[in-house]
Amino acid sequence: MKHVTAPRGTFDVLPPESAEWQELERVIDEVCTRFGYQEIRTPIFESTDVFVKPIGEGTDIVDKEMYTFTDRGGRSITLRPELTAPVVRAVLEHNLLQTLPLKLYYRGPIFRYERPQKGRYRQAHQWGVECFGAAGPEADAEIIALGIEVMKAIGITDYRLEINSLGCDACRHTYREALVGFLRNNADRLSETSRERLERNPLRILDSKEQRDIDLLNLAPTMDAFLCQACQEHFATLRTLLERMGIRALHNPHIVRGLDYYTRTVFEISSTALGAQNSVCGGGRYDGLVKSMGGPPTAGVGLAMGMDRMLMLARSAKGGEAHNGRPRVDVVFVALDEASALTLVPVMHAVRARHISADMDYTRRHIDKQLRAAGDSGARYAVIVGEDERHSAEATIQDLATRERSRIALEGVVGELAVRLRT
């Protein structure tokens, strides 16, 4: 094994697994479109500034996880670690906020320099949606519903949706003071890492996994008591809407999210099937983000889902299927000699032109082997031509499930297959 290998934390997607990715991408496109979102594609890399301010200094992503380098022109460039900030950048650059509300979705790779683990990669893949210009809770509800719709469509049923409100700038600030005050007084009961966070990013302590932190937090003041009237109403209406849409959401006052730009609604979807990396989806409202990036004050809500993790969940829900590594087509053409192959190639081309999937084994091996491979691959029909058929301008069509054979004129093959496969 002296080959060059894929870089740490990256992976190749090979067939037949690549088909699962195509299916997931198709579902994302379909559902987002159905909900009135349009796709946006932004560059894989951006100016480093795009991420530093919006995500926030002091967050792990900015402090130690970004792939940042200087290009030949001396510019600081970063491989995108998430997509909300690049989307906002593009929206402002092209003045898309002229027509509100603006509803966009995206999917693609993101990069974070982390120690790899199951469900955590240096090149990961996310899809997500962003809705700009809608301040009301209907937008929050729509986005959560959209996320769940996508999960349902690929067969994920075992998950947990948790929501919380962080309040607006005003009420969050008062809460923050209260929380910090309380934690300072009890600093000796906090874990070491949380004591450090007390100065840099105190809200993050809320979702600590340390038992001693959890115990202490049960006594700490909670956000609910500090929400202003408007924030309270927003959150209450969101919960009512979700309930009326048949979406069960648990209120977890300890959800805070890792990025600085969230306001009011935050939510997370997780599954125990993923081990320690149990979060599949995260999102929330970021009413201050657009303005902080130099745009007009604009409300925004969004969500991001990890495609790698979704596929892991979809797989564990389905269970493994056996494949023999061959492409799956409906019709397999079998030529018994060179002349037959030359006769069959144009016929196969015509079949493919009729949107019927077809393939032919060009190795010209023994008919036994060809039929066996055809059967294993899951094909429905074999079209066989050898010396006999060629002399009478015919082909043998065999139903691979029933083994029934019949001979028909070569020129009738396309029509016959079209009819048989339609049922």
Added chain:
RNA sequence: GUGAAUGUAGCUCAGUUGGUUAGAGCGUCGGUCUGUGGCACCGAAGGCCGGGGGUUCAAGUCCCCUCAUUCACCCCA
């Protein structure tokens, strides 16, 4: 970035207290069957035992380093 476990054929894994030429099942390819599959039987290809160094008469096996994966922490998708 911290701690731990594991790396043997394309895949899943055996390989004893160090001891001839490193094995099995599945898969792949060929044959039994000069033109009709899934079964069966026979055969073949495929390995610097993750990489490097060391101990030893002798290393897949013991020691050190390194790379990768997995698990937990951290963090998040």
